[in-house]
Amino acid sequence: DAGVIQSPRHEVTEMGQEVTLRCKPISGHDYLFWYRQTMMRGLELLIYFNNNVPIDDSGMPEDRFSAKMPNASFSTLKIQPSEPRDSAVYFCASSPDGLHYGYTFGSGTRLTVV
């Protein structure tokens, strides 16, 4: 099992540009989560999906953020337009049931917006 795969590992972009982060969950995991981690705010849940359907997006900071999961093996998190305060490490995680088995995290994408 290759684990949760995220791309790119690092992204540096200019303010105002569109950024797309990608995630491939572990096969068979029905839940997919997007988290953001900063020194100030720790790990924050942005949105999660169950069977490709968005269940809770209350953590998405504003309309500039959007997430999709077109199929069971792929999800994207898009920021448009990006701002310097979006700089953080973005993690994708997946879980078989979202409750008892915990989550497996991907390696993360370090986003820097200049």
Added chain:
Amino acid sequence: QKEVEQNSGPLSVPEGAIASLNCTYSDRGSQSFFWYRQYSGKSPELIMSIYSNGDKEDGRFTAQLNKASQYVSLLIRDSQPSDSATYLCAGTFSGGYNKLIFGAGTRLAVHP
């Protein structure tokens, strides 16, 4: 507001000692709790889960849960320098939502 609280540390212990990491949570309906370890620059890694009151042991790690006091702890016996990392406590909360809320993490430093 669902919250998980941890002391940010750093918690410094000598090699071979027991490290005790603590966590409190605000929602009495919480069901499941997890401890993750995160090395600097890496992603969180699951090390323990606990669902029932009492202790759960796995190798050098023991997780303890007290739902009446809304308290979770992690004990690391025979601490090693390789245990130096940030330890994140996380819980699922009532309301039917299968999502983990994380604490800010406690940084552990094990010195030789």
